[in-house]
Amino acid sequence: MRKGEETRTRILDVAEAAVLQKGFGGTSIEELIAETGITKSGFFYHFRDKNELAKALLNRYIENDERIYDEIFSRARDLMDDPLQSFLLGLKLLSELLSDLPNGHPGCLVATICYYERLFDREIQEINRQAALTWRRRFRGMFEEIMAVYTPREPFDVDQLADMVSTVIEGGIVLSKALKEPQSLPEQILVFRSFVKMLFRPVQHA
Amino acid sequence: MRKGEETRTRILDVAEAAVLQKGFGGTSIEELIAETGITKSGFFYHFRDKNELAKALLNRYIENDERIYDEIFSRARDLMDDPLQSFLLGLKLLSELLSDLPNGHPGCLVATICYYERLFDREIQEINRQAALTWRRRFRGMFEEIMAVYTPREPFDVDQLADMVSTVIEGGIVLSKALKEPQSLPEQILVFRSFVKMLFRPVQHA
DNA sequence: TAAAAACCATACCGGCGGTACAGGAGCGGG
DNA sequence: CCCGCTCCTGTACCGCCGGTATGGTTTTTA
Numbered sequence: 001m002r003k004g005e006e007t008r009t010r011i012l013d014v015a016e017a018a019v020l021q022k023g024f025g026g027t028s029i030e031e032l033i034a035e036t037g038i039t040k041s042g043f044f045y046h047f048r049d050k051n052e053l054a055k056a057l058l059n060r061y062i063e064n065d066e067r068i069y070d071e072i073f074s075r076a077r078d079l080m081d082d083p084l085q086s087f088l089l090g091l092k093l094l095s096e097l098l099s100d101l102p103n104g105h106p107g108c109l110v111a112t113i114c115y116y117e118r119l120f121d122r123e124i125q126e127i128n129r130q131a132a133l134t135w136r137r138r139f140r141g142m143f144e145e146i147m148a149v150y151t152p153r154e155p156f157d158v159d160q161l162a163d164m165v166s167t168v169i170e171g172g173i174v175l176s177k178a179l180k181e182p183q184s185l186p187e188q189i190l191v192f193r194s195f196v197k198m199l200f201r202p203v204q205h206a
Numbered sequence: 207m208r209k210g211e212e213t214r215t216r217i218l219d220v221a222e223a224a225v226l227q228k229g230f231g232g233t234s235i236e237e238l239i240a241e242t243g244i245t246k247s248g249f250f251y252h253f254r255d256k257n258e259l260a261k262a263l264l265n266r267y268i269e270n271d272e273r274i275y276d277e278i279f280s281r282a283r284d285l286m287d288d289p290l291q292s293f294l295l296g297l298k299l300l301s302e303l304l305s306d307l308p309n310g311h312p313g314c315l316v317a318t319i320c321y322y323e324r325l326f327d328r329e330i331q332e333i334n335r336q337a338a339l340t341w342r343r344r345f346r347g348m349f350e351e352i353m354a355v356y357t358p359r360e361p362f363d364v365d366q367l368a369d370m371v372s373t374v375i376e377g378g379i380v381l382s383k384a385l386k387e388p389q390s391l392p393e394q395i396l397v398f399r400s401f402v403k404m405l406f407r408p409v410q411h412a
Numbered sequence: 413t414a415a416a417a418a419c420c421a422t423a424c425c426g427g428c429g430g431t432a433c434a435g436g437a438g439c440g441g442g
Numbered sequence: 443c444c445c446g447c448t449c450c451t452g453t454a455c456c457g458c459c460g461g462t463a464t465g466g467t468t469t470t471t472a
Contacts, residue, residue, distance in 0.1 A: 003438090004449060025231015026325045028428060040430090042450050049430070112321050114383035115313060119232045125386075132384040154400055160393050163381055164374075167394045171377025175369055177320035178338040180331075187366050188373045194360055195401040209470075210418055234459060246461090248419050255461070 008046050008056075011036050015057055020107040024054060024116055054113070055124055061109040062131045069138065072097065083145035084200050090142075091193040095186040104182025105173050132166060139165045150200040168192045214252050214262075217242050222263055226313040230260060230322055260319070261330055267315040268337045275344060278303065289351035290406050296348075297399040301392040310388025311379050338372060345371045356406040374398040 014035045018027040029050065033043050047053040076090035098105055113120065113128045139162035147158070172185035220241045224233040235256065239249050253259040282296035304311055319326065319334045345368035353364070378391035 007449080020321070021324045023229050023231050023322045023325065025229050025233075026322060027231075029430090030428065039451050041452075044430075045448095045450065107321060108380075110384055111317075111380045114380050115226070115318050115321060116229045116232060117383070118227045119229065128384050129386055132381060153404055156397070156400070157393075160397050163390060164394060164397050167374055167377035167381050168370075169377065170380040171373035171375065174314075174317045174320050174376040174380070175338060175373050177323070178316055178334050180335055184369060187363075188370060191362070191366050191370050194362070195405070198359055198404055199401070213418080235461090236459065245420050247421075250461075251417090251419060 004046070007036075007038065007042070011038070011043065011046060011053075012057055012060055015053060016061065016109070017106070019054075019057065019112065020109065023112060024050070024119065029053075051120055051124070054120055055127070058109055058113060058124060058127055058131075062127070062134075065131075066134070068097075073138075073142070082149070083142065084150055084196075087142050087146060088193055088197060091189055091196070095189040095193070098189070099183065099186040101182065104176055105185055107177065108170060108173055111170055111173065135166045136162045138162075146200060152199050153201075154199070156199070164192065210252070213242075213244065213248070217244065217249065217252060217259075218263055218266055221259060222267065222315070223312070225260075225263065225318065226315065229318060230256070230325065235259075257326055257330070260326055261333065264315055264319060264330060264333055264337075268333070268340075271337075272340065274303075279344075279348070288355070289348065290356055290402075293348050293352060294399055294403060297395055297402070301395040301399070304395070305389065305392040307388065310382050311391055313383065314376060314379055317376055317379065341372045342368045344368075352406060358405050359407075360405070362405070370398065 011032060015027065015032050018032065018035075029043060030040070033040055036043075047056065072093045073086075073090040076086045076093055080086035080089050110128050110131050113124060117125055136159060140158050143158050143161050168188055168191075169185070172188035175188065176182050176184035217238060221233065221238050224238065224241075235246070235249060239246055242249075253262065278299045279292075279296040282292045282299055286292035286295050316334050316337050319330060323331055342365060346364050349364050349367050374394055374397075375391070378394035381394065382388050382390035
C-alpha cells in the first residue's frame with residue numbers, strides 16, 4: 001500500500017511537468033506511461049480517466065502552493081513584528097524565491113485549468129475557484145492586519161486589494177512566459193510591493 | 207477570391223471561441239468544420255495544419271487587440287491634454303469596456319499559447335513574444351510622457367511599470383476566470399489605476 | 413471562356429483515450 | 443501455508459481525431 005502511493009506520485013510528477021509545458025490536451029497518457037515506465041493498465045489502475053488525473057494534479061498543486069505561501073509569510077511574520085513590514089518582507093522573499101528558479105516559474109495549474117474549463121467537470125472548476133478564494137482570504141487577512149495599524153492614502157476595497165496579489169502573480173507568470181524573461185515575474189512582484197509601500201507609507205508628518 | 211476570405215474568417219471565428227474555451231488540444235478540427243458547415247478538405251485548403259490555424263488565430267487576435275488599445279487610448283488622448291489624466295482615463299475606459307462584456311473577457315490567446323509552448327513551433331512563440339514587447343513599448347511610451355511632466359513618488363523602472371499594465375490585465379483575466387467573477391478584471395484594472403494615480407499625484411505643494 | 417480559386421467526396425493511416433478482461437507478483441494475516 | 447488484497451502486466455479492441463492523398467466539381471474572376 002506504500003508502493004502504490006509511490007508510483008502514483010511518480011505519475012503525478014511526470015504529468016505535472018508535461019501539462020505545464022503542453023497543456024492537458026497536448027499531454028498524452030501514452031507519453032506519461034512511457035516516461036514513468038508503467039503500462040497503460042497500470043495507469044488506469046491509479047486514475048479512472050484524464051479528468052481524475054487532472055483533479056489529483058490540481059489538488060496536489062494547490063496543496064503545495066499553500067504550503068509555500070505558509071512558509072514564506074510565517075517566516076516573514078517571525079522576522080517582523082509590524083504587519084506592513086512583515087507583508088512587504090514576504091513579498092520580497094517570494095520574489096527572491098521565484099528569482100532563484102533557473103528556468104523561471106513552470107506555470108500555474110490553476111491558470112491552465114482556466115483556459116480549459118469546458119474540458120473538465122464542475123468539480124474541478126469548483127476546486128479551482130476555491131483555490132482563488134483561499135488566496136483572497138489569505139491576503140485579505142494580511143491587509144486587514146495592516147489596516148488596523150496604518151491608514152491607506154486612498155480608500156480601497158480589501159478583497160480587491162487582496163486579489164491584486166494573485167493578479168500580479170498570475171499575470172507575471174503569463175508575461176514572463178510570453179516574453180521568455182523569467183525575471184519579469186519577480187520584478188513585477190517587487191513593483192507591486194512598491195505600490196503597497198506607497199499606499200501605506202505615512203504622509204503623516206510626525 | 208473574396209469568398210475564400212469570408213470562409214476563412216468564419217473558420218477563425220468559430221476556432222477562436224472554441225480555443226479560448228477548451229484550449230488548442232481540446233479543440234478538434236472535425237468540430238470546427240461541423241460548426242462552420244465546411245468539409246475537412248475545405249478546412250485543409252485554408253490551413254495546412256493546426257499549427258497554421260493557431261498562427262492565423264494568434265495574428266488576428268493580436269491585431270484586433272492592438273486596434274482596441276489604439277482606439278481607447280487615442281480617444282482618451284483627445285479628451286485629456288495632460289498625459290497622466292489621459293492615461294488614467296484610458297484605464298477607466300478599458301475597465302468600462304471590459305465591464306460591459308456580459309460573460310466576461312473570453313480569455314487571451316497570448317496567455318493560452320504560453321501554456322502550450324511545446325506544442326507550437328518557434329515562429330508562433332516569437333509572435334507571442336513580440337506581442338508582449340509591443341504592449342511594453344506602448345505603455346512605456348505613455349509613462350515616459352507622464353514622467354516628462356510628473357515626478358514619481360518613488361523611482362521606477364519604466365519597462366517594469368509598463369509591463370505592469372499587461373500583468374494586471376493577464377492576471378485579471380485568469381483570476382476572473384478562476385473565480386467565475388467577470389467583474390474582477392475591470393476591478394483589478396481600477397485598483398491598478400489608483401496605484402498609478404497615487405504614484406504621480408503631486409505631493410508638490412503649489 | 414478558360415484558368416484559377418474554392419471547395420466537396422472518399423478513402424485511408426497512425427496515434428490516442430478509454431474499455432475489457434485475464435492473469436501474475438509480492439505481501440500480510442489467519 | 444495459502445487466501446486475499448494491492449499493484450500491477452499483457453493483449454486485444456473500439457472510436458475519435460489529425461493529417462494525407464487523390465480526384466473531381468463549382469464558383470469566381472481575369
